[in-house]
Amino acid sequence: MDLESLLPVIYSITWQNLVMIAVGLTLIYLAIAKEYEPNLLLPMGFGAVLVNIPLTSALTQIDPVTGKALEGALSVFYEAGIANEVFPLLIFIAIGAMIDFSPLFKNPLLLLFGAAAQFGIFLTMMGATLLGFDLKEAASIGIIGAADGPTSIFVSSRFAPGLLGPISVAAYSYMALVPIIQPPVIRLLTTKKERCIHMEAHAKNVSKTSLILFPIIVTIFAGIIAPSSLALIGFLMFGNLIRECGVLNKLSLAAQNELSSIVTILLGISIASTMTADRFVRLDTLMIIGLGLVAFIFDTFGGVMFAKGMNIFLPAKKKINPMVGACGISAFPMSARVIHGMGQKEDPTNYLLMHAVSANVGGQIGSVVAGGLILSLIPLFC
Amino acid sequence: MNNFEAALEVTGLGMLGIFLFMIIFFFAIKAIDKLFPYKQKSE
Numbered sequence: 001m002d003l004e005s006l007l008p009v010i011y012s013i014t015w016q017n018l019v020m021i022a023v024g025l026t027l028i029y030l031a032i033a034k035e036y037e038p039n040l041l042l043p044m045g046f047g048a049v050l051v052n053i054p055l056t057s058a059l060t061q062i063d064p065v066t067g068k069a070l071e072g073a074l075s076v077f078y079e080a081g082i083a084n085e086v087f088p089l090l091i092f093i094a095i096g097a098m099i100d101f102s103p104l105f106k107n108p109l110l111l112l113f114g115a116a117a118q119f120g121i122f123l124t125m126m127g128a129t130l131l132g133f134d135l136k137e138a139a140s141i142g143i144i145g146a147a148d149g150p151t152s153i154f155v156s157s158r159f160a161p162g163l164l165g166p167i168s169v170a171a172y173s174y175m176a177l178v179p180i181i182q183p184p185v186i187r188l189l190t191t192k193k194e195r196c197i198h199m200e201a202h203a204k205n206v207s208k209t210s211l212i213l214f215p216i217i218v219t220i221f222a223g224i225i226a227p228s229s230l231a232l233i234g235f236l237m238f239g240n241l242i243r244e245c246g247v248l249n250k251l252s253l254a255a256q257n258e259l260s261s262i263v264t265i266l267l268g269i270s271i272a273s274t275m276t277a278d279r280f281v282r283l284d285t286l287m288i289i290g291l292g293l294v295a296f297i298f299d300t301f302g303g304v305m306f307a308k309g310m311n312i313f314l315p316a317k318k319k320i321n322p323m324v325g326a327c328g329i330s331a332f333p334m335s336a337r338v339i340h341g342m343g344q345k346e347d348p349t350n351y352l353l354m355h356a357v358s359a360n361v362g363g364q365i366g367s368v369v370a371g372g373l374i375l376s377l378i379p380l381f382c
Numbered sequence: 383m384n385n386f387e388a389a390l391e392v393t394g395l396g397m398l399g400i401f402l403f404m405i406i407f408f409f410a411i412k413a414i415d416k417l418f419p420y421k422q423k424s425e
Contacts, residue, residue, distance in 0.1 A: 108411040115400040122393035129385035138389055205420040210411075213418070217410050225403065365407065366400060373399045374392070381388040 012054035016277035023280070024048030024272075027169070036176035040149060040268045044169065047074065047272020059273060074273035077266055082157050082164070087267045088150035089235045094260035095150070095364070096239020097252050099332075101214055103358040106202040110324065110358040112306070114366030117328030119302025120145035121370055124295035131287055136160055139378045141288055144171045145295025146367035147178070148330040153271065154232060155371050159378065165274040166285040170292030178331045179338045181293070185300045186342065190322050194308070195346045197321040199355050211244040218365075222372065229372020236368055296329070303328040303359075321352055327359035330367035336360040 004011045027045025031038035050058045051074060060075040062068070081087035104111055125142030133141060140156035140163055152171040156164050174181065186195075215237035222233040243252045307325030314320065323342055327335045336356035343352035 105411055105415055108408045111404050111408050111411070112401070115397070115404040118400055119397065122389075122396050126386060126389045126393060129389045133385075135385045135388050135392075138385065139392070206415070207418045207420040209418040210414045210420075213414050214411065217414065218407060221406055221410065222403070225406075226399070362404070366404065369400050369403045370396065373396050373403075377392045377395055377399075381392060 016281040020052040043268025047269040077270040088154040092235035093239035096236040097255035105206040111362040113328030113359040114362030116306030117303035120295040120299035144292040148367040151371035228376040
């Protein structure tokens, strides 16, 4: 028996496999050493190593002797939870159970930043078409700018499953890099005087009835306007209703903890099943990574410029600190923390956290609405 | 229609749609808050 039949992996490994194993190890390093979105990047990184060792039993392989398919666990997970979009939707129940919408009731005007800061999604989509991607692929790349992993996965698994790996990696990596991406863009677009604007505090309580009605009403309106968005928005709001109803505390906690943890593990490692060398080591991947950064930059641009535009019409006492506009990007709650930190750096007496969280919650809704609208609109043009 | 023109149209409709959604949610919040204000005793 020769060495090739004893160690077939050594003879079948390609440089592309080695590149992908290095990518996987880098993701593991970033997750552990830098704590960049470790919940997702670690399973994705480990999965990338698993699927790039030739003849891996983690993926479905064809038996060379019998010609029959030998099912691999990651391929089964992918078909069971990503191809049919179940895992991202389950994550939405968990996210809904984690979100407190009461900051929005204190200053609902900030909800509009959740719309303005989705600008990067659409600008990136246009840029992607100019680089040769078709409309469905371009929309899936643009949705990286939703700064919301499950929305990116949901949209790209429907429109461009072949690009799911790089899109997911870009989405989660840039979400982790919000503290590095947003501050220079904000500083470039604002003056020190603008960054020092103090905003009026809205200290008021919200009734339990209001918090229960909000997810129900949002779901009904979303269903009437864009039925294609209902799965995304409906599952998010269902999770929130479980949280707010007050009679399902056990389920709410389970959604926030056990459900979130289990599905995150499965989601991360299943996405890795698409991170094979033949799909990932391509020029397209580099373009997707670059376009993802563009999306985050122009989301921030959209939010900040919208706030500056609003300030033209608002009275002096009601002016909005334009940095808060940048929180309309989803990336909850990282973006709010970053903006509060920047405000404190400019003026230690300026407390922007409450306003930043309101805009950030608006961004969470905005990103899901953007995903739903893209799902509705793109088929009309294809 | 080429992909870029289609993307441009999706951008216009998409941004309009998001703002429309958010304005509806804004008024929904205002209405809910008005109809069911926080009451110290009943809460």
